Amino acid sequence: xxxxxxxxxxxxxxxxxxxxxxxxxxxxxxxxxxxxxxxxxxxxxxxxxxxxxxxxxxxxxxxxxxxxxxxxxxxxxxxxxxxxxxxxxxxxxxxxxxxxxxxxxxxxxxxxxxxxxxxxxxxxxxxxxxxxxxxxxxxxxxxxxxxxxxxxxxxxxxxxxxxxxxxxxxxxxxxxxxxxxxxxxxxxxxxxxxxxxxxxxxxxxxxxxxxxxxxxxxxxxxxxxxxxxxxxxxxxxxxxxxxxxxxxxxxxxxxxxxxxxxxxxxxxxxxxxxxxxxxxxxxxxxxxxxxxxxxxxxxxxxxxxxxxxxxxxxxxxxxxxxxxxxxxxxxxxxxxxxxxxxxxxxxxxxxxxxxxxxxxxxxxxxxxxxxxxxxx
Amino acid sequence: xxxxxxxxxxxxxxxxxxxxxxxxxxxxxxxxxxxxxxxxxxxxxxxxxxxxxxxxxxxxxxxxxxxxxxxxxxxxxxxxxxxxxxxxxxxxxxxxxxxxxxxxxxxxxxxxxxxxxxxxxxxxxxxxxxxxxxxxxxxxxxxxxxxxxxxxxxxxxxxxxxxxxxxxxxxxxxxxxxxxxxxxxxxxxxxxxxxxxxxxxxxxxxxxxxxxxxxxxxxxxxxxxxxxxxxxxxxxxxxxxxxxxxxxxxxxxxxxxxxxxxxxxxxxxxxxxxxxxxxxxxxxxxxxxxxxxxxxxxxxxxxxxxxxxxx
Numbered sequence: 001x002x003x004x005x006x007x008x009x010x011x012x013x014x015x016x017x018x019x020x021x022x023x024x025x026x027x028x029x030x031x032x033x034x035x036x037x038x039x040x041x042x043x044x045x046x047x048x049x050x051x052x053x054x055x056x057x058x059x060x061x062x063x064x065x066x067x068x069x070x071x072x073x074x075x076x077x078x079x080x081x082x083x084x085x086x087x088x089x090x091x092x093x094x095x096x097x098x099x100x101x102x103x104x105x106x107x108x109x110x111x112x113x114x115x116x117x118x119x120x121x122x123x124x125x126x127x128x129x130x131x132x133x134x135x136x137x138x139x140x141x142x143x144x145x146x147x148x149x150x151x152x153x154x155x156x157x158x159x160x161x162x163x164x165x166x167x168x169x170x171x172x173x174x175x176x177x178x179x180x181x182x183x184x185x186x187x188x189x190x191x192x193x194x195x196x197x198x199x200x201x202x203x204x205x206x207x208x209x210x211x212x213x214x215x216x217x218x219x220x221x222x223x224x225x226x227x228x229x230x231x232x233x234x235x236x237x238x239x240x241x242x243x244x245x246x247x248x249x250x251x252x253x254x255x256x257x258x259x260x261x262x263x264x265x266x267x268x269x270x271x272x273x274x275x276x277x278x279x280x281x282x283x284x285x286x287x288x289x290x291x292x293x294x295x296x297x298x299x300x301x302x303x304x305x306x307x308x309x310x311x312x313x314x315x316x317x318x319x320x321x322x323x324x325x326x327x328x329x330x331x332x333x334x335x336x337x338x339x340x341x342x343x344x345x346x347x348x349x350x351x352x353x354x355x356x357x358x359x360x361x362x363x364x365x366x367x368x369x370x371x372x373x374x375x376x
Numbered sequence: 377x378x379x380x381x382x383x384x385x386x387x388x389x390x391x392x393x394x395x396x397x398x399x400x401x402x403x404x405x406x407x408x409x410x411x412x413x414x415x416x417x418x419x420x421x422x423x424x425x426x427x428x429x430x431x432x433x434x435x436x437x438x439x440x441x442x443x444x445x446x447x448x449x450x451x452x453x454x455x456x457x458x459x460x461x462x463x464x465x466x467x468x469x470x471x472x473x474x475x476x477x478x479x480x481x482x483x484x485x486x487x488x489x490x491x492x493x494x495x496x497x498x499x500x501x502x503x504x505x506x507x508x509x510x511x512x513x514x515x516x517x518x519x520x521x522x523x524x525x526x527x528x529x530x531x532x533x534x535x536x537x538x539x540x541x542x543x544x545x546x547x548x549x550x551x552x553x554x555x556x557x558x559x560x561x562x563x564x565x566x567x568x569x570x571x572x573x574x575x576x577x578x579x580x581x582x583x584x585x586x587x588x589x590x591x592x593x594x595x596x597x598x599x600x601x602x603x604x605x606x607x608x609x610x611x612x613x614x615x616x617x618x619x620x621x622x623x624x625x626x627x628x629x630x631x632x633x634x635x636x637x638x639x640x641x642x643x644x645x646x647x648x649x650x651x652x653x654x655x656x657x658x659x660x661x662x663x664x665x666x667x668x669x670x671x672x673x674x675x676x677x678x679x680x681x682x683x684x685x686x687x
Contacts (some may be wrong), residue, residue, distance in 0.1 A: 087581075102489075352496055355530075
C-alpha cells in the first residue's frame with residue numbers, strides 16, 4: 001500500500017504546487033479516487049445502453065476502473081508500478097468476488113427460510129401431507145402444513161450414532177499414532193491413509209456402507225445405522241487428525257513426571273495426557289460433527305427417505321434434514337403448487353445452517369474455555 | 377474394556393491394562409486401514425455383476441465402458457470448470473489475507489472465508505438451483521449470441537440456467553475455501569527474510585510476492601489445488617440439484633452432461649439388480665480416481681513437509 005500510494009507532500013510551504021524530487025513521476029493522491037468515480041459513471045452509462053442491470057453495471061465499472069487505473073499508473077509511474085497496481089486491484093477484487101456467494105447464500109436462506117421456520121414446522125412431520133393438502137393451503141391461503149420434525153430427529157440420531165462409532169476409533173488411533181507407534185511403517189501407513197480417507201467422496205462412503213450391509217443383510221438394507229456407518233467413514237479421519245495434533249502438543253515433561261511416579265503408561269494416557277488435551281479434542285470432535293451433519297449423499301443411498309417419524313435407527317427408512325431439503329426441492333409434494341415445498345426446504349436449510357454454525361461456535365468456545373490453565 | 381481395568385488394582389492388573397489399552401489403540405489403527413481396504417473390496421464385489429453381464433444389458437446397451445466414459449468426462453469437465461474459476465480466485469484471496477489485508481482484520485476475514493466451507497453442500501445445491509441458475513440465464517444468452525462460434529458456448533442457451541457451467545460455478549464456490557485456507561497457511565510461512573530482502577532491493581509489493589512468496593509456496597499451491605480437485609470430483613448434491621442432466625455435449629450452456637456422483641445420487645434410490653451393480657461400479661471408478669488425485673496431493677505435501685508446514 002505504502003509503496004504505491006504515498007504521495008509525499010511538497011516540502012516547501014511557499015510553493016505547494018511545485019512537485020519536488022520525491023513526488024516527481026508519481027500519481028497525485030486524488031488520481032485513483034477520480035478514476036473510480038469516472039469508472040462508476042461510465043459503467044452506469046454503458047450498462048444503461050443495453051437495459052440497466054446491477055450485474056452488468058458492476059462488471060463494466062470494475063473493468064473500467066482496473067483498466068483505467070492500471071494504464072494511468074503505467075503511464076505516469078512506469079511499467080513495474082503499473083503491474084503492481086494491477087495485482088493490487090485484482091487481489092482486492094478477488095476477495096470481494098469470493099464474498100458475493102457467501103452473502104448471497106446467507107441472505108437467501110434467511111430471506112426464504114424465516115417465514116417457514118415456526119413451531120408447527122419444528123414439531124410436525126410430513127406424515128399424511130400430500131399434494132392435495134398443499135394445493136388446499138395455497139388455494140385457501142392458510143399456513144403451510146407439515147414440517148421437518150422427523151428429519152430433525154433423524155439427523156440427530158444418525159449423527160449421534162456416527163459420533164458413538166467414530167470418537168472411540170478415532171481417538172484410539174490417534175493415541176496409537178502419538179503414544180505407542182515409534183514412527184514405524186504401520187504408523188506411516190495409517191497417517192497416509194487417514195489423509196487419503198479425508199478425500200473420499202461422501203457418496204462413495206455411502207455406497208460402501210450400502211454395499212457392506214447389502215452383503216450382510218441382503219439388498220435394500222436401508223436404515224439409520226447404515227447411514228451412521230457411512231458418516232463414520234467420513235468422520236473418523238477428522239477426529240484422528242485433530243486428536244493427533246492435540247496429543248502432540250502435550251509437553252513430554254508431563255508424561256515423564258507421571259512415569260517417574262511409577263504410573264503405568266495407560267493410566268498416564270488416561271489421567272494425564274488426555275485431560276490436558278481434552279479441550280482441543282472436544283473442539284475437534286465438534287467440528288467433525290459439524291462436517292457430517294450436513295452430508296446428504298451418503299444418507300440418500302443408505303437411509304432412504306421417510307415422511308413419518310422413525311426413532312429406531314436399526315429398522316426402516318429414515319429422513320434427515322439434508323435429504324428432506326433435497327427431496328422437497330427435486331420432487332415437490334404437490335407438482336402443481338411447489339411453493340409450500342420450497343418454503344419447507346428453505347426453512348429446513350435455515351435450521352441446518354443454524355445447527356452447523358452453532359456447532360462451529362461451540363467448538364470455538366470449548367477450545368477457549370476449557371484450554372489448559374496457564375501458570376498455577 | 378478399559379474402564380473395567382481401571383477399577384482393578386495390583387501390579388498384574390496394571391500390566392494387563394497396559395496390554396489391553398495398547399492393543400485397543402493398535403486395533404483401532406488397523407481397523408482404519410481395514411476399512412479403507414474394505415471400501416474397495418465391498419464395492420468391487422457388489423460391482424462384479426456389471427463386468428460379467430452381457431454388454432447389451434448395461435444401460436445404453438453397449439457395455440460398461442461406453443456407459444461410464446461419458447459420465448467420467450462429465451465429472452472431469454465439471455471439476456475443471458470449478459478449478460479454472462477457484463484456483464486464481466482462491467490464491468488471490470489467500471494472498472489478500474496473508475499479504476494485503478490490514479493485520480488486525482486479516483484473521484476475521486479468514487474466518488469469513490472458512491464459513492464458506494461450513495455451509496452444507498445441499499444448501500449450495502438449493503442456492504444454485506433456485507437463485508444462481510435463473511440469475512445466469514441472461515449471461516448465457518449473451519454468451520450464446522456473441523461467442524456461440526466457440527463450441528463450449530454453443531447455443532441455444534438453456535432457458536433455466538441449469539447447465540454444466542452453473543454446476544461448475546457452484547463447485548468453484550465449494551472448492552474455494554479449501555484452496556484458500558491451504559495456500560494461506562503456506563504464504564504465511566514464507567521466510568520473512570526473503571520478503572524483506574526483495575523489498576530492500578527495491579521490489580514493488582507484487583514483485584516481492586512473485587519472486588519470494590509464490591516460488592516458495594508452489595508445491596503447497598499445487599497440493600491445495602489437487603485437494604480441491606478431489607473435492608470437486610466427488611461432490612454430489614450441488615451437481616445433482618443444479619444440473620439438468622443429459623447426454624455428453626460440448627456446450628456448457630445447454631442442459632446436458634452428467635457426473636458420476638450425481639448419476640449415483642439421482643438413480644440409486646430406485647435402482648435394483650444389475651442397475652444397482654452398475655451404479656456401485658461407477659462409484660468404484662470415482663473412488664479410484666479421487667484416491668489417485670488425493671494420493672498425489674498428499675505425496676507432494678509429504679515431500680515438501682519440512683519447509684511447507686501444510687498438514
